[in-house]
Amino acid sequence: MxxxxxxxxxxxxxxxxxxxxxxxxxxxxxxxxxxxxxxxxxxxxxxxxxxxxxxxxxxxxxxxxxxxxxxxxxxxxxxxxxxAPRLTGKDAALEEKKKQAQAAEAEKKKADEAGVAQLKEENCKRARAGKNDLSSGMRVARTNAKGEPVVMDDAAKKAEIKVLDEVIARDCKPA
Structure with missing residues (x-):
């Protein structure tokens, strides 16, 4: 035992x-x-x-x-x-994805800015053409809410020209 x-x-x-x-x-x-x-x-x-x-x-x-x-x-x-591998605290794949996301974001922003610039250019052309029509001295008719033609008087033309001048100042590039 x-x-x-x-x-x-x-x-x-x-x-x-x-x-x-x-x-x-x-x-x-x-x-x-x-x-x-x-x-x-x-x-x-x-x-x-x-x-x-x-x-x-x-x-x-x-x-x-x-x-x-x-x-x-x-x-x-x-x-x-x-x-031995150096520990930097950064993941290479994650950093690459961040760079790609930033590049895609910058490209999208650039495309958006180009679209806005194109719209401003079109607004500028229309505003200048409208101002020329109103300033020509010819009678201009507009359609009212009922669909009837209404001839604009001088006060209405001046008010419309003032609005078009604001659009031109905002959207047209200085020459």
Whole structure:
């Protein structure tokens, strides 16, 4: 019975050691240690892996790598640190989509401005033609709400010319 207890005690004490032997330890991009029972992602280079299953370490190595900064320094020599991907905080695909969206927005705005300029030019031509007709001295007739022709008197012509002058001032480019 005593032998059985000693055996169970020995197994209980060695279980954490067996579990630790089957775990992975690596340093992530931010310099923190990551402990896992699965392999690190492919983005983690081999020089940042501190421990993997089946690997034995010496006590000095374990003490030297007990802090994240020391682990990162020991695991990544200066030459490989230069080749490690730089974290800029920007996603290249997202930046490209933003640029495309800005370019599309600028193109749409330019097309809208061109449409507005064309409408102003047409308004300008019509306003000038209307002003010439009203200023010619000829009698001008308009159609009222009932569809009947009504001849404009001088006061109505002046009021209409005033409105056309405002349209010309607003929509016509200075010559």
């Amino acid at each position: 005593k032998a059985l207890r000693l055996t169970l005690l020995a197994l209980a004490c060695s279980a954490p050691l067996l579990a630790a032997a089957q775990s992975w330890v690596w340093v992530d991009e931010t310099g923190r240690k990551v402990f896992s029972d699965t392999a690190p992602p492919p983005s983690v280079t081999a020089n940042r892996i501190i421990r993997q299953p089946g690997q034995r370490r010496s006590v000095n190595e374990a003490q030297a790598q007990s802090t994240p900064v020391a682990a990162a320094t020991a695991a990544a020599p200066a030459a490989s640190a230069a080749s």
